[in-house]
Amino acid sequence: MSGGAGYFRRRLERAAERRSYRGAGISPQEETELEAADEQERQKRKKVDDTARVEYLIRDAMAQGKFDNLKYAGKPVPGLGEAYDPDWWVKGLIQRENISGLGPKAILLRTEDAELDATLDAQFTEKQVWDILKDFNTRVVEARRQLQGGPPVVTRTRDVEAEVARWHDRRAARTAVAPPEPEPQRSWWQRLWKGTG
Numbered sequence: 417m418s419g420g421a422g423y424f425r426r427r428l429e430r431a432a433e434r435r436s437y438r439g440a441g442i443s444p445q446e447e448t449e450l451e452a453a454d455e456q457e458r459q460k461r462k463k464v465d466d467t468a469r470v471e472y473l474i475r476d477a478m479a480q481g482k483f484d485n486l487k488y489a490g491k492p493v494p495g496l497g498e499a500y501d502p503d504w505w506v507k508g509l510i511q512r513e514n515i516s517g518l519g520p521k522a523i524l525l526r527t528e529d530a531e532l533d534a535t536l537d538a539q540f541t542e543k544q545v546w547d548i549l550k551d552f553n554t555r556v557v558e559a560r561r562q563l564q565g566g567p568p569v570v571t572r573t574r575d576v577e578a579e580v581a582r583w584h585d586r587r588a589a590r591t592a593v594a595p596p597e598p599e600p601q602r603s604w605w606q607r608l609w610k611g612t613g
Contacts, residue, residue: 430454506519507519520566520567521555521559521562521566521569522559522566522567522568522569522570522571523567525555525556525559525569525571526570526571528552529552529571529572532548532552532574533582533586535548536548536549536579536583537583537586537587537590539583542580542583542584545579545580545583546576546580549574549576549579549580550576552573552574553573553574553576556569556571556572556573557573559571
């Protein structure tokens, strides 16, 4: 029930009580005394300090067991004592939900740089490797030129020719180490037929 509806309901109840008092033969003086008592009760409620009210609510919740089995019970609160970061909630959401593709360009480029060798190794042609490296270098340079704030871009551009040569070396190493392909499995009747011939 919202605050406005609760207030309206209380006023209706008080009005009904007053009507019942009048029907019960209460004099106007007694009625003013009842109103004064109601007013004193309201003033007492207003005088209750917010901290005392909060303390009462916390103790009541503890008695009901609402604080049992909390996530960080007995553990330090993460992020407590660190410098204030205005984007703390965005970073926490990205980390919790494992969202990729969102965030400051500097951080995105750092993560892409860390995974770039694996991305290049998945390519089949030298042209694909060249295109990926050129696109990466272009985005790094554009991120350095932007003046929108955020963390600084510390990701370095990659030397395309050197990276292509490294890609060739890794590819040659994989083919040299690759185990020979096993003979295909023959069915029982092929083995039987071969054995009798």
